[in-house]
Amino acid sequence: MKQVLTLTLLGLALLSAQAASHSTATFIAEQDLNGDGQVTLEEFKLSRQLEFARMDFNGDGQLSEAEYLGEFEGRLMLRLAKIADPEKRREEQQRQMRQAKVRFGVLDVDKNGSISPEEFMASGLRMFKLHDRNQDQRVDASDLKLAEDESKAGKTSFVAP
Numbered sequence: 001m002k003q004v005l006t007l008t009l010l011g012l013a014l015l016s017a018q019a020a021s022h023s024t025a026t027f028i029a030e031q032d033l034n035g036d037g038q039v040t041l042e043e044f045k046l047s048r049q050l051e052f053a054r055m056d057f058n059g060d061g062q063l064s065e066a067e068y069l070g071e072f073e074g075r076l077m078l079r080l081a082k083i084a085d086p087e088k089r090r091e092e093q094q095r096q097m098r099q100a101k102v103r104f105g106v107l108d109v110d111k112n113g114s115i116s117p118e119e120f121m122a123s124g125l126r127m128f129k130l131h132d133r134n135q136d137q138r139v140d141a142s143d144l145k146l147a148e149d150e151s152k153a154g155k156t157s158f159v160a161p
Helices: 002-014 024-031 041-055 065-080 086-107 117-131 141-152
Strands: none
Touching: 024 041, 024 117, 024 141, 041 065, 041 117, 065 086, 086 117
8 A cells, every 4th residue: 555655646747647657668658656666557557547547637537538638739839849940840739739629539439529547548458558568567678678679670569668
């Protein structure tokens, strides 16, 4: 119980809403709540629960399209601020928001207009499994090495090193 409480507090302090990255190195950096260089399955589940709760602005236990897109747009605007050209910034914002709307539609598996905690968790767990190349229920340096070896061998994957 003490470990869960510690991870919860650490997660609340450090967690920024992140989609499960397509890069194993970034995935580890973003999802490693306790800083030990690895992401266990339990740690990842906790991370997803905290992320969902933070995104659920009205606290109704569902992510509406407005909540999902609004949270994403907030993070996007911080990244886009680094683009000096206003036209390029606007084009990238439009492109990214179109993609976010598509992602919402994919995550809303039952097509009821909102993302449930279960739908949100399932999408994250699919990414976790892709990163966990050796299937030991943790994503760590050994998975990163396997990803790098696959990349060097010319094997393409949905997730990269």
